[in-house]
Amino acid sequence: MSVDRSTGATDTAATRLQALFEGHRLTPTQRRIAHSMVRRAADVPFLSSVELAELAGVSQPSVTRFAVALGFDGYPALRRHLREVVPAEQAAAGPGSYNEYQQAVEAEIENLRHLAELLADPRPVQKAGRVLAASRPLPVLGLRAAASQAYGFAYFAAKVHPDVRLLNEGGTMIQDRIDAAVRAGATALLCFALPRHPREVVDTLAYAQEAGLTVVTVADSAFAPVARHSDLLLPAAVGTGLAFDTACAPMLLGRVLLEALCDDLPDAQARLEQFDANAAARGLFVE
Numbered sequence: 001m002s003v004d005r006s007t008g009a010t011d012t013a014a015t016r017l018q019a020l021f022e023g024h025r026l027t028p029t030q031r032r033i034a035h036s037m038v039r040r041a042a043d044v045p046f047l048s049s050v051e052l053a054e055l056a057g058v059s060q061p062s063v064t065r066f067a068v069a070l071g072f073d074g075y076p077a078l079r080r081h082l083r084e085v086v087p088a089e090q091a092a093a094g095p096g097s098y099n100e101y102q103q104a105v106e107a108e109i110e111n112l113r114h115l116a117e118l119l120a121d122p123r124p125v126q127k128a129g130r131v132l133a134a135s136r137p138l139p140v141l142g143l144r145a146a147a148s149q150a151y152g153f154a155y156f157a158a159k160v161h162p163d164v165r166l167l168n169e170g171g172t173m174i175q176d177r178i179d180a181a182v183r184a185g186a187t188a189l190l191c192f193a194l195p196r197h198p199r200e201v202v203d204t205l206a207y208a209q210e211a212g213l214t215v216v217t218v219a220d221s222a223f224a225p226v227a228r229h230s231d232l233l234l235p236a237a238v239g240t241g242l243a244f245d246t247a248c249a250p251m252l253l254g255r256v257l258l259e260a261l262c263d264d265l266p267d268a269q270a271r272l273e274q275f276d277a278n279a280a281a282r283g284l285f286v287e
Contacts, residue, residue, distance in 0.1 A: 013041035014114060016085055018222055020070065030066045031223035032056050038221070039114070039237055045082040049075040104241035111237040111249040118235070119256065128216045128232050129260025135188035137163035139181045139213075142192035143170050143201050149192035149218070149247065153254045157261060159275050160268040170200045175207050188214040192254065193226040194238060194247055205229035218253055 021034045036056035037044045044052065052075075053060045067078040098106060119125065132138055138161055142150025147168040154166040165181055167174055178189070189208045193201055205215050206229045217230035220238045227233050236253040239246035262268040279285060 014038050014117060017041050017044070017082075020081075020085070021223070024070060026066075026069065026223065028225070029058055029062050030069060031221070031225075033058060033063060033066045034223050035221040035237075039111075045079060047079075100241065104239055104246065107241050108239045108246055108248045111239060112252065115236050115249045115253060122260075124232065124234060125253075125256055125260045126263070128234060128257055129262075130264045131188045131214055131216055131232065132190055132257070133161070133261050133264035135186050135214075137165050137181050137184050137186050139165045139167055139178060139186055139189045139208075140192075141167040141189060141201070141204060141208075143168065143198050145196070145245065145247075146192040146194040146201075146250075149194070149250055149254055150190075152251065153190065153192070153258060156255075156258055160262050160265050160271045167204075170198070170204075174200075174204055178204070178208055178211055178213070182211050182213065186213060188216060190257075191215060191217045191219075191226065191230070192250065193217055193219040193224060194250060195220055195224075195245055197225045202226055202229060218250055218257065220247075220250065 017034075017038050026034060033052065033056045037052070040047075040055060047055065049063045050060050053063045056063070064075050067073075067075040070078060072078040072081065138157065140150050140154045140157070142148070142153075150166060150168050154164050158164040163184075165177065165186075167177055181189075189205075191201065191205060202225055205217070205226055208215055209229055209231070214231045215229060216232045216234070217226050218234050218236060219226055219230070220236065222233060222235045224233075224235075234253055234257070236247075236249035238250065239248070265271075
């Protein structure tokens with residue numbers, strides 16, 4: 001897994017689980033189980049294999065094979081281990097009285113809490129900000145469900161970074177545009193990757209790395225398919241309670257990354273002030 005681990009992490013149930021999964025080559029089904037366990041880290045040590053299978057949307061034998069892949073005799077041995085190493089955390093109030101819309105909101109609030117835990121160690125985001133600020137130009141990739149995330153980041157980043165290049169449409173031209181960015185001096189690429197993960201995104205990140213770019217990825221999980229082609233992966237979970245996934249945490253992480261980018265651009269404040277002055281002179285905004 002190509003997640004940057006050079007800095008420490010907050011000692012939470014979720015981070016202890018992630019540490020348990022590191023170094024193991026997991027199948028897509030096993031990554032799905034791992035992702036579900038991280039999202040429900042406080043509850044997992046008390047779930048049966050059947051309950052974990054239902055949580056992850058996989059079969060019970062898949063959970064057993066997952067435990068064996070981690071080096072345990074079976075799921076009971078894995079659960080005993082989790083009860084020893086994963087600290088118990090107070091469960092949130094039961095959602096029994098919530099309707100389906102409220103449950104979706106509560107799930108997103110939990111995703112944001114998890115993101116806040118990860119950001120207790122700001123060094124990965126700060127490192128990403130330095131890498132992206134140094135790249136001139138800065139290509140920003142996001143296809144299909146992630147296209148809006150990439151567009152939002154590129155829109156704001158262009159106010160402080162001298163050359164941001166949005167890559168939000170796939171096709172045969174995307175590799176040409178990466179080549180052009182490299183020829184112009186690009187050293188890094190930022191990718192937003194959300195489920196369902198298009199094969200084209202994985203292939204594009206592999207191409208970007210072969211071209212010499214450092215790949216920074218905001219993804220829904222440290223176990224996402226894009227992880228193996230990311231030099232620095234910043235995870236932020238998506239909500240899955242509605243017909244279409246919700247991405248509040250990835251969007252907020254993108255804004256945090258923008259803040260880190262500004263911190264490493266010495267003329268960022270001057271550029272923002274100049275934009276505000278120009279906007280006022282043009283009557284761009286009504287307020």
